[in-house]
Amino acid sequence: MTFPHHIKIVEVSPRDGLQNESQILPAPVKIEFINLLSQTGLPVIETTSFVSPKWIPQLADGSDVYQGIQKNPKVVYPVLVPNMKGLEAAIAVGVKDIAVFTTPSEAFSQKNANCSVTESLHRIAEVVEMAKKKRIRVRGYLSCVLGCPYEGKIAPEKVGEIGEILLRMGCYEISLGDTIGVGTPPKIKRLLEVVSRHVPLKYLAVHFHDTYGQALVNIYSALEFGIGIIDSSVAGLGGCPYAKGASGNVATEDVVHMLNGMGIETGVDLKQLIVAGRFISKQLGRIPQSKVNLALGEAIA
Numbered sequence: 020m021t022f023p024h025h026i027k028i029v030e031v032s033p034r035d036g037l038q039n040e041s042q043i044l045p046a047p048v049k050i051e052f053i054n055l056l057s058q059t060g061l062p063v064i065e066t067t068s069f070v071s072p073k074w075i076p077q078l079a080d081g082s083d084v085y086q087g088i089q090k091n092p093k094v095v096y097p098v099l100v101p102n103m104k105g106l107e108a109a110i111a112v113g114v115k116d117i118a119v120f121t122t123p124s125e126a127f128s129q130k131n132a133n134c135s136v137t138e139s140l141h142r143i144a145e146v147v148e149m150a151k152k153k154r155i156r157v158r159g160y161l162s163c164v165l166g167c168p169y170e171g172k173i174a175p176e177k178v179g180e181i182g183e184i185l186l187r188m189g190c191y192e193i194s195l196g197d198t199i200g201v202g203t204p205p206k207i208k209r210l211l212e213v214v215s216r217h218v219p220l221k222y223l224a225v226h227f228h229d230t231y232g233q234a235l236v237n238i239y240s241a242l243e244f245g246i247g248i249i250d251s252s253v254a255g256l257g258g259c260p261y262a263k264g265a266s267g268n269v270a271t272e273d274v275v276h277m278l279n280g281m282g283i284e285t286g287v288d289l290k291q292l293i294v295a296g297r298f299i300s301k302q303l304g305r306i307p308q309s310k311v312n313l314a315l316g317e318a319i320a
C-alpha cells in the first residue's frame with residue numbers, strides 16, 4: 020500500500036463549526052480564532068458563509084469577519100455561498116474563493132436550501148458563471164453522500180452523477196460530505212469506487228462528520244483509496260443545523276496526528292493547531308472534542 024506523500028487539509032471550523040453552535044460568538048472572537056488558524060500552516064481555512072442570516076444567524080457577520088482577518092498570503096480563505104445574493108455579498112468584500120453546496124438527497128435539499136436538487140444546480144450554475152467572470156475559484160460540496168437523515172440510503176451512482184455535473188460546471192474540487200457520519204470503511208471504498216468513475220480522484224476531497232466515531236478510520240480508508248484532500252475542523256467543531264444527527268467534524272488535531280504518524284506531510288504545526296483548538300473551545304465554554312488535543316494540550320497551552 021502506498022499512501023500519498025502529502026495531504027491537503029481544508030480547515031472548516033470557522034464555517035462548519037460555528038454555524039452549528041447555539042451561541043453566537045462576536046466577530047472579534049471569530050477573527051482572533053481565524054488569525055490563530057492562519058499561523059498553523061493550514062493551506063485552506065473556510066472562513067464563514069454568506070447564506071441567509073435567517074437560516075444561519077451564527078454567521079450573519081460574514082462580511083465583518085472576512086474583512087477583519089489578517090490574511091496570510093499562503094492561505095486560501097473560501098466562504099460558503101448558496102445563491103447569487105451570497106455571491107454578490109462575497110464579491111463586495113473581495114472574496115477570491117467560494118464553496119457551493121448541493122446534495123443527492125431531495126429531502127435534504129429542501130431542508131437545507133429550500134429547493135429541489137435540480138433547482139440547486141441551476142442556482143449553482145448561475146453562481147459559477149458569475150464567479151468565473153470575476154476570477155473567483157469555486158469548490159463544490161455534496162452533502163449526505165452516504166446517507167440522509169430524511170431519505171435514508173443514498174445511491175453512490177447519484178453522488179457520482181451530481182459530482183460530475185459540478186466538475187463540468189467548473190468546480191475545482193468536489194468535497195464528499197458524510198453529513199451524519201453514517202459511513203464505515205466498506206461504504207467509503209464503495210462510494211469512492213463509483214464516484215471516481217465520474218470525478219477523477221485528484222479532484223475529490225472527503226468531509227467526514229464523526230457522529231458514530233468512524234471519521235478517522237473512514238479517512239484511513241479514503242487514503243488507502245488514494246484521496247489527497249481532507250476536510251476537518253479543530254476541536255471537532257461542526258455540524259449542520261438542518262441535518263438531524265449531524266455532529267462534529269473529524270478533529271484536525273486527530274487527523275494531523277495520524278498523518279504525522281504515517282509519515283505523510285501536511286505542513287501543519289500540531290502545537291499551533293492545539294492552541295487554536297483550545298482557544299475556540301474556551302470561548303465556547305467546553306473542552307475540545309479531540310483526543311489528541313486533550314492528551315497533548317495541557318503541556319502545550
Ligand code: HMG
Pocket residue numbers: 035038068069070071072073074075099101102103104105106108120131132133160161162163195196197198226228258259260261
Ligand atoms: P429562502 O428562504 O428560500 O430564500 O432560503 P429566499 O430567496 O426566498 O430569501 C428569503 C430571505 O433571505 C430574503 O430576505 C432574502 O433577501 C434573504 P427578506 O426579503 O425576507 O428580508 N437571503 C439572503 N440573505 C443573505 N445572504 C444570502 C441570502 N439569500 C437569501 N445569501 C437559502 C434559501 C438558500 C438562502 C437558505 O435556505 C439558506 O441560506 N440556506 C443555507 C443553510 C446552510 O447554511 N446550511 C449549512 C451549510 S451546508 C453544510 O453544512 C454541509 C457541508 O458542511 C457539507 C456536509 O457536511 O455535508 C457543506
Ligand code: MG
Pocket residue numbers: 035196198226228257258259
Ligand atoms: Mg459539514
